[in-house]
Structures are given as structure tokens and as C-alpha cells.
Amino acid sequence: MRGPIKHAIVTTALLIGTLHAACSSGVVPRDVPTPAPPEPTPTPRELVLPPDDRSHFAPIEWWYYNGHLKSEAGEEYSFHYVIFQTEDSDTESRTEFGQAGITDIQKGKHTYISSERLGSSRSLTENDDNSLLNLQLGNFDLEIAADGSHTFSAHDPDGTSALELATEIPTEVMLHDRIGWMDWPFGWTYYYSYPRMQANGALTIDDQSVDVKGEVWFDHQWGDFFVVGKPAGWQWFAIHLDDHRSLMIAEVRGVEGEVLAIDGTLIQSGSDQRVLDVEQDGIELEVQEYWTSPRTAGEYPAKWRLRIDSIDLDIVMTPAIADQEIPALPYGNQAAAYWEGRVDVTDSSSGESLGRGFAELSGYVEPEPLSWREEKR
């Protein structure tokens, strides 16, 4: 090849190479860095009540009520009512939904009401002049007034069942694990209760409405944690003893079904709350019977013996009726069904009635495989 042409070709090639390099991205390949340690759990703050009754827009939050009510004729009813608020971290949107159950003790009947629709942040008005929380989900409404009184209702869409209650301002506060904050599996949670709020209102069962009044237990929990089902889960009890002691006991299981912790909080009328520890206080929770749900095949504990040596308590808890299972929402994990119902509390030796309570049993229904694993099967 002749010199000048060769020179021209080389020059052109160099020019092209330079242009090409100038147009390329110039990003240098690099290794995936070693992950930094996860962020530490935030330091809890002191709760301020009732202002902290409001929504905290946490990844998960719930407002929960149970209670034992009587009509003027002396008929007994129990109920639970809960509104969950969750955050979708993908869309940063929040969703609320409600569930309620009414147990007619006389008829041995349990009625379930679910919110008609998912709420969203638009369902919630907060911090206006008159209320700390105002949630409206169509057939589920909840308002917590600035003075700390609560009003809540649930209506079955077909109108045959309803619950409408208003509470007085709470007089007792139960801050769990001393300050109302606890480490949970995969996260943390604020958690406090108003164990005895006086309430009155009306219940409608099978189109029959009845005025009622009684005592209500309120739980408020929010934080950043994961609720995991079977074999993980929990057994939780809110007990009103006739001697005016209020007791919360919770047993939490880990992902392999192992018991991670048994905690408790006790309020004795006229004295400070007491945190109960499984070792120091000698807590023993023994399941004595099981009940299998015909709908979910979940096998739930159905009778317990609870001993707490430090407070000289030895009781048996028996469900008022067996089937007080709450189904999971149609969308979501069907294993999230749980048992939430009234239990009668008796002395383990004498069988004498000592009070009543509510049990919540989570993580007893076998989960479905993930959709893509099911397809693979």
C-alpha cells in the first residue's frame, strides 16, 4: 500500500476511534460493593396520650377494640373491632380496612363484618380541631375525639348486623414493655392499651337492634415490622379479671414455630402497671385443647391454662363459643385468617369464674404456596 493512502487510512481510523470513544458512556466496570450494616432500629420516644391515638402513617398500624357488653335485659355480648392501616412501600400509598365480630353469648352465635372497600389516605382526616382521627371506610367509621373519647361503627352491607359504640375518656393506660415500645421479629412497634373504657351504644344482630353498655379494651399498635404466619404467629390475651385487674399476655412464635417470647402487662386498680417476664414472674401458658376450622382447616388452640406465679394467678381460659374465626380479606394471604373471640376465665382449681377475656390466635392456617410455585407443581 502506498504511503499517503496508508497514512490517510490510519489517520481516519484514529479519528473514528477518537470520536467513538468520545461518544461512549465512559462508565468503568466495578464490583458490587459489600453491603453496609443495616440501619439501626430507631430510638423510641415517650408516648403522649391521647395525641398518639392518631395515625402515624407507619408501615403498619392498627386500632383495635374488644369488649364485653350487656343489654338492659342482662343479655351478654362480646365484640371485636379493628381497623388496619398498611403502607404499600412500592406506591407509597396507604390502605385501610376494617373487620369486626360480634358474639351473642346467649345464642352462641358469632357474626362477622368486613369493610366493604379498601380505604386510602383519602379516607382519613386527622388532626382537625375536634378529632385526632377520623376514618371513613363506607361501612366502617372510627373517630377519636381530641378529648380522647372514641366512637366507632361497623355495618354489614345488607343491614342485618351492626355495631355502634361510643366510649368515655380512658382512665387507665397500659404501656407495654414499660414505655409502650417493643422489639418485634423483623422490626419494632409502639404498643399501648386502654384496658378498660366505659362504652355504650347499640348492636344489631339478625336485624334485631339492642342497646348495650360495658367495658372496652383498646389496643393501638404501629411500627415497622412484619406479620408472619404459620408456623410463626402469636397467642394474645386481653383479660378483665373481676377483681379489676387487667392483664395482657402474649406468646410470640418465630419462623420455625419456636416460642420467642412470652410477655405480659398487668394493671391492678389503684397501682402502677407491672411488666411480667416469663422467667422472673414464672409465666406458663399451656394449650389444653384444639379446635379445627371447617373453613380454613386451621387448627387453633381452644383451651388454655395460664399460670403466673409472681401474681399468684392460675386460670383456665375457655372460648365462649368455638367458632370465632375471622377470615382473611379476599385479596391478600388467605392464611391470614385468625381466631378472635371471647374466652371465659375460671380458676384452674375451683372452676370459679374469675372474669372474661379475649384471645387472638394468629398463624394457625396453612399458607398456600406462592402463586408461581403452585404453577410449577
Added chain:
Amino acid sequence: MLAKIGRWIYRYRYAVVVAWAVALAAMLPVAPQAQSKLLPGGFTSENFSSQKARDLLQERFGVSPTGILFIVSHKEWNPYSPEFVDATNRFVAQLEANADVETVRSHLGEPGLISEDGQMAIISADLGLDIEDSLTALDSITEDLDSGGLDVVMTGAPPLYRDIVVASGDDLRRGEIVAFPLAVIALLLVFGTIVAAVMPAAVGGVAVAVGLGMVYYVADWRDMSVLAFNIITLLGIGMGIDYSLFYVNRFKEELSKGMSVPDAIAETHSHAGIAILFSGVTSIIGVASLLLFELTVLDSIGIGAVIVLLIALLSAQTLMPAVLSIVGHRINWLPVLPLWRGGSGIWSRMAESVMQRPFLFLIPTVVLLVALAIPFKDIRPGTADATILPSRYESRQGYDLLQDEFGWDISTELTVAYTFEGNPFNGENLATLYAFGQALAGLPSVDRVSSIVNLRPTLGLNDYQTLYQHPESVYDATTLRLLNDSVRDGVALFYVTSSLHPFSPEARRLIDEIRSFRLPESERSYIDGGAAHTNDLVNSLYSRFPIVAAIVILLTFVSLMILFRSIVIPLKAVVLNVLSILASFGALVWVFQQGHLSSLLDFEPQGVIDATTPIVLFAVLFGLSMDYEIFLLSRIKEAYRDTQSNRESVKLGLQRSGTIITGAGLILIVVGGSFVLAEVVTVKSVGFGLALAVFIDVTIVRVLIAPALMRLFGKWNWWLPEWIDRRLPEFKAE
């Protein structure tokens, strides 16, 4: 040889015209249908990494590539009122009944689909079709939908894309309507007679009709993008008129010397014919460069333009001489305007003035062009978003509603598919995924990463390994959705969100950063999302652009060297051509990217230049601008051969070609300028770039810089080493 061909055509003029008439008759019925056979889209390639990601998502996760959004509202009903719910359910049922619709979601299942004021809702239909097919299916999905009394505004990628195509087509048609009468006026100004003025338009029209007919058949065996249609038409008409204009002008000139018609044809063919031939070849080189990009839309423009230019060239070389042979002296019939031929030597006097003080003209003009070109260094090639569409279009109204009423951000949303071997929940894979997820979250421009291992910043690898011992037991709705939708054996998805505009260069940089992570041998990452596609598009185009441009420049240089038997002339021609194109690109950036004159030109600045615009403009303009250079230089060369005087030849060359080049340029400036009135910003910018480049070329470059350089180079203008001369093929006019 060309003179002989000219005489041969004269002899068989009727046969040639009949042959063209037959070709026209054959193609005329199908030419108008060419557009209907062209496919929408064409902006992606199966070789793009983002396309591979999309295929992976579709295959492994059943992710629909496209979706339509219906924003529904009612004056009296709110989204949860029974009437609204009933209408929504019926609307959803109609969509679900369509085979092309895979899933339908509404506010009844997802409260996030309600507007911020609670008065509107979104019904979303995911289609199992890619964007091209979704455009075809759009009408069948939507035309008979009964909204049940709801007000519906439809948006989403398919409607937006379709409206952009429709709006662009409308713009181009409107532009043509404005441009055509102005082009006729320009032709009348140049020729002064109706017959002469009609001739180029008629021959150009025949070339376009036959060319489009051929495109119709080409579309049978390969995908052709509909977006190429208007550019092919525009180019065909422009070049057809250019060639014919030059030919007719020369013919008239030869007749005016007293030549007979056959002699005038032979003489015209031997001079104008060869100039047109080389001009056509350089134009074809330019547009053929589009075939070197692996993108259907550019391929389509390239193939269509090559076909139309070949036909235009062929018609100028055969049909035009045949018609002129028949028309003969009647070319001067029907005079309507006095002949304007640049006055008595106005071009010549201009050339003389420039050549007397070459540096006085050269330095300021070159400085001006360089100054115009400077903003080009800041070009941000990207993809325009829906705001290029006028707000009167429904899909744009929907797009605005999503932002205004539903709070949707314009942000970069990427899906990164990470492939590995085996079960995603085993400890080792979770460790790899966790590290990758943390690396993504650690990138400075990333706001959020969502994946099964990016649930909470407080969770570490051990937590995830514990949590996923029984992944099906997780109750949390978001996590459960991620577990079901974002992971399979061998692949996990990371949803990455950044506040960057998805089509911005910064978002492209983010894509590069993600792709720069060095992964183990058996693992890969693929990125899907608008920004990833834009990144692939821009990288694909602009990694090749310098090479393609260099090839075009080199081939053009060689062609001109063959024609002009010179090294300096071709070098000057390509350098000036590049300079004028760079100047127009710089102005394009200054106006359309940086937003100067946006209120005057009535558009919303995009902050980017559509990535394909400079490529297409380069391909079109390089040949187009070279036309004028060839027309001018061929006249100068002729004059130099006659006079052997550099200065005299420049004066004569400019004098003889000045009016015709100005006329041709004026037509293209008018055509390009008319598109500046377009509503779609992309069309507006193409028109602006075209008009400005031609304006620069026919004024500054040809009248001022070219004569100044010719004067300075003097005798070196026509220098060609003998050893090169021997090796170059020779085209002798006579």
C-alpha cells in the same frame, strides 16, 4: 457518453415517456396505500438490552408490555356510588372480554387508583401486546366500549403513541399545504413561465408516486415504520424538484444560446446530467447511512429514501430530458413573471466583492458558524415525552390528569431483572441479591429500590434469610406481592425509582451505572423501563454515528474527487458541509433543548433533543447541502475549463448557478419553515433544522465562504496528484 445518452433519449423520447407513464399507471393505485402498509413504531431493536429485559419479564413474569389507562369520572356520582360502581364493573367486563386484554384493574380493587380529590378513578387494561401491535389493536379494544354514562379520558402508551403519529402526520400535511403554493411561487420566480415551473413539480411528483409504489411492495417483505412515510415523501419531492430545476434551467440556458432542441438536450445532459448524477449519488450515500443503524424507523427511512432518490435520479436522467425533448421551445410558454435571473450579474458582483477581501468575509462567517455550532457540544440526545403532543389530544389530556389529579410523577422507573441459578430463597442467592439490592439503593440518583431484599433499611441479610425460610407465610401485602410478582427460580426483579426525568441524559447515566456492576459469571442483569430503552437507543445510535458520519464523509469525498478531479475542492466541500450542519445542530440545541425562542415558536422545551433527529437530519442534509455545492462547483469547473482563471470561474459559476440554487434552496427553506408551525415539537424541530441548514448553505456557505476559499486556494483548487488521477474512474461529459 452522457451527451450520447441525451441524444438517445431525444430519439426515443415518446417511448421513454410511455415507459414512465406505464410505471406511473402501475404504481399510482398502490402509492397512496403505502402508508397503510407501514407499521407504527420501530424505535426498538431485539438486540437492545432493554428489549431482552422486556422479553424476560414477559416470558417469566407475564408482565404486559403495554397498557391503556381510562380515567373515569362523573359530574354527580363519586367513584364509590352504586351507579359509578355498576358502570365501572360493566366497563371492566367489556375490557376483560377482549382477547388482547390480559388484566384489568380498577379502583374497586385498588384504592390507589382514585384521584387525590376522590372524584376520578383509573381503570387500567394491561395488553399482552408490544407497542407496535397494541397500536393496531387499540381501535378494536376501545371503539365499542360503553362507558355507562361515565366520562372517559383514555391515555397510556398506545394512545399517546398513536396520537403522536396522527399529530405528526397532520402537521406534515398542514406543512405541505402551506409549503406547496409557496414552492410554486418560488418556481415561478425562478423560471418566470408556467410551463417551466410546472415541469420540475410534475417530474418530482412522478418520482415520488413511483417511489412510494415501490415502498408499498417493499413493505411486503420487511417491516417499514410509518414514521418514515412523510420524510420519504418530503425528500422525494425536494430532491425531485432540485434535480429537475437544475436540469430545466440548464436546458433553457442552452436553448437561449440558439441551440436546437436535440443539441440542447445533449448539452444539458452532458453537464447538468453529470452534476445531478453525482448529486444523487452523494444524497443516496447520505440516506443509505441510515441503514447502518439497527433501528427499524431509521432503516425504513433509509430504504424508502434510497428508493425514492433512485427513482428521482432516474426520472431526472430520463423522464425530464424526454419531456423537455417533447416540450422543446414551448418551455417558455405562459410567462407570468419577468425573468429574474439575479439581475445583470448580481451573483458575479457578490463573488467579486468577496474575492477582493476574502478574509474580511471568511473570518466573520466562519466565526458565526462556529458560534452557532458551539451549543451542539452540550447536546442531550434523549426521547421526548408526551408533552410534545398538543394538549387538545385526548391522550395528552389524560397524561396531564394523571399528574394533576392523581399526583403521578414523571420519574425514572426501572425494572432490573437479575438472573442467577436456582432457588431465590437459598442463603447464597439471597446474599447475592441482597448485595445487589443494596448496591442499587446506594446509587446517588436512586430514590427507592423495591424488591424482596429491599423491604426495610433496618433489615439485614440475616433477617431476610430468616424471613424467607417460609416465604409463603408473609402476611404483609407489599411483601407478598413482591414474592409472587418479582421473583422466580433463577430470576429476581428490583424496581428502581429515581426522580430523574426518564428520558434525560442523567437517567441514561444511571442505567450505565447499574450495568457497570461486575457480576459473577453465571449471573446477569437486564434493565427494563423508558430510561433503559432511551439509553439503549441513544447508545446504539450515537456509538455508531461517528463511524457512519465518517463513512458518509469519506465516500462523498471520493465521489467529489472523481467528479471534480481535485483534492482541495472535495475537502472544502465536505468541511463546509459539516460546518453548516453542525451550525444548524447547534441552533437546534440552543432553541429546542435549551428553550430559547420557545415562546416565539410556541413549544414546551423538552431539555433534550430527540435522539433520532440529528441522525436523520444529518443523513438528509448531507446529501441535500452537497447538491448545492455540486451544482455550484460544476458550473465553476466548467467556467474554469473555459477561462483557466480561478477568479473568473468563480464569478461565472456563481452567476450561472446563483439563481437556480437560491430558488431550490428557497423551496426547501419554505417547506422546512412551514413545519416550524407544526404542533408536535419533534416535527417542528426537524423543520427548523432543515430550513436553517439550507439557509446557511445557500447564503453564508455558498455566497460568502465558498468564493473566499476558492480565492485563497487559488490554483490549488484543482490540484490532484497524478498518481491518484490515474486511479480514479473518469466521467467525461462529452
